[in-house]
Amino acid sequence: MDQQSVVSLWNQFKTKHPTVTDDYQAWAFGYGKEVADDLSDLVVKGIKTATSSNYTLYEVENEPLPKVGDYSVILDGDGKAVAIIETTHVEICPFDEVTAAHAFLEGEGDRSLRYWRDVHEPFFKQELEEINQPFHDKISVVCERFVRVF
Numbered sequence: 001m002d003q004q005s006v007v008s009l010w011n012q013f014k015t016k017h018p019t020v021t022d023d024y025q026a027w028a029f030g031y032g033k034e035v036a037d038d039l040s041d042l043v044v045k046g047i048k049t050a051t052s053s054n055y056t057l058y059e060v061e062n063e064p065l066p067k068v069g070d071y072s073v074i075l076d077g078d079g080k081a082v083a084i085i086e087t088t089h090v091e092i093c094p095f096d097e098v099t100a101a102h103a104f105l106e107g108e109g110d111r112s113l114r115y116w117r118d119v120h121e122p123f124f125k126q127e128l129e130e131i132n133q134p135f136h137d138k139i140s141v142v143c144e145r146f147v148r149v150f
Contacts, residue, residue: 009081033077050105055140
């Protein structure tokens with residue numbers, strides 16, 4: 001992660017929003033440079049306004065779930081800060097109940113639910129294999145919506 005770019009972008013944001021605290025996380029979407037570049041670009045363009053993650057990993061890694069009002073600095077594939085988002089909605093649902101509306105907001109591929117499932121099933125399978133857990137259609141998925149604020 002390019003910490004200097006993260007701090008710089010956050011400080012620019014804080015200049016315009018001085019009441020915001022310094023409580024934020026910096027992260028990139030997906031695994032690998034190409035995916036992080038593609039998805040961060042969709043955020044910058046305003047196309048990607050949602051994401052989903054594997055609930056089980058929050059439990060295993062003892063990480064807090066995202067919550068409304070959280071700020072995140074989004075990184076590109078080189079670890080450079082490219083955007084700041086604010087979480088506006090969080091819902092946990094089974095994999096097979098993720099909606100077409102949510103898939104559309106994720107902004108990936110043709111934005112269909114079929115595309116979302118085709119991409120996220122192997123992604124979640126890989127994550128679960130790494131912790132010796134099986135994938136099934138009822139795994140809990142954290143569906144998060146956000147707005148780009150900077």
